[in-house]
Amino acid sequence: MTQQTKTALLIREMILRGELAPGDRVTEADLAARLGLSRTPVRQALPALALEGLLVRSGERGFAVRQFSSSDSLDALRLRAVLEGYAARRVAERGVKASLLKALKECLLAGDLLLDTQSLATDEELRYGEMNARFHSLILEGSEMHLLPELASRCAVVPFTAPDHIAFSALGKQTIFKLLFYAHRQHHSIVEAMVEGQGDRAEFLFREHAIGQEHSMNFGGSVPQIAP
Numbered sequence: 001m002t003q004q005t006k007t008a009l010l011i012r013e014m015i016l017r018g019e020l021a022p023g024d025r026v027t028e029a030d031l032a033a034r035l036g037l038s039r040t041p042v043r044q045a046l047p048a049l050a051l052e053g054l055l056v057r058s059g060e061r062g063f064a065v066r067q068f069s070s071s072d073s074l075d076a077l078r079l080r081a082v083l084e085g086y087a088a089r090r091v092a093e094r095g096v097k098a099s100l101l102k103a104l105k106e107c108l109l110a111g112d113l114l115l116d117t118q119s120l121a122t123d124e125e126l127r128y129g130e131m132n133a134r135f136h137s138l139i140l141e142g143s144e145m146h147l148l149p150e151l152a153s154r155c156a157v158v159p160f161t162a163p164d165h166i167a168f169s170a171l172g173k174q175t176i177f178k179l180l181f182y183a184h185r186q187h188h189s190i191v192e193a194m195v196e197g198q199g200d201r202a203e204f205l206f207r208e209h210a211i212g213q214e215h216s217m218n219f220g221g222s223v224p225q226i227a228p
Helices: 003-016 028-035 039-052 070-094 098-115 122-142 147-156 173-195 199-216
Strands: 055-058 062-065
Touching: 003 028, 003 039, 003 122, 028 039, 039 055, 039 062, 070 122, 070 147, 070 173, 070 199, 098 122, 098 173, 122 147, 122 173, 173 199
Parallel strands: none
Antiparallel strands: 055 062
């Protein structure tokens, strides 16, 4: 994991925890001082966070935290789940192509290997997020409805809604692991449902799957108590 990636993660967590409030102007110097870092990784991270939708341009060279509410993120997350659920239904009803199934199984194996240790370091959480984003993208693309990935990508611009935004350290490592373990079990069930041609089940599982991300963003209620 690069220093830029680590820095972006730290700033993302500050926004989620409210340490950087919506509308707050952020500067390289202030963030570098607060994080105990040099200004270079902060300078590199800020434009990346702007592309994610967490920051907006403020002035000629500065940024500010985007104005948003947790309800905005929750709505976008649930809308994305509806779109992905429809994509999974379509894949199930049309039949899973061999190339898609191979790619999905690679994602499942990657997740299994990451979670096999019963705990995740920060860089492993990010690797899980990358795998998760690919899993979701594969199913959207596999629907062969070009509008679905486009609409889902619009939802993902809302802060903390993209599939690779899985969990944050404020929740605690054990809580994060339980959430990801539970979510990856659902990945297996979604693929199984699509392979079996169970469109209704695949769609329902995707909507249920979104609840895990609600918890990881601290938008939902209690954490599912799943024993690894």
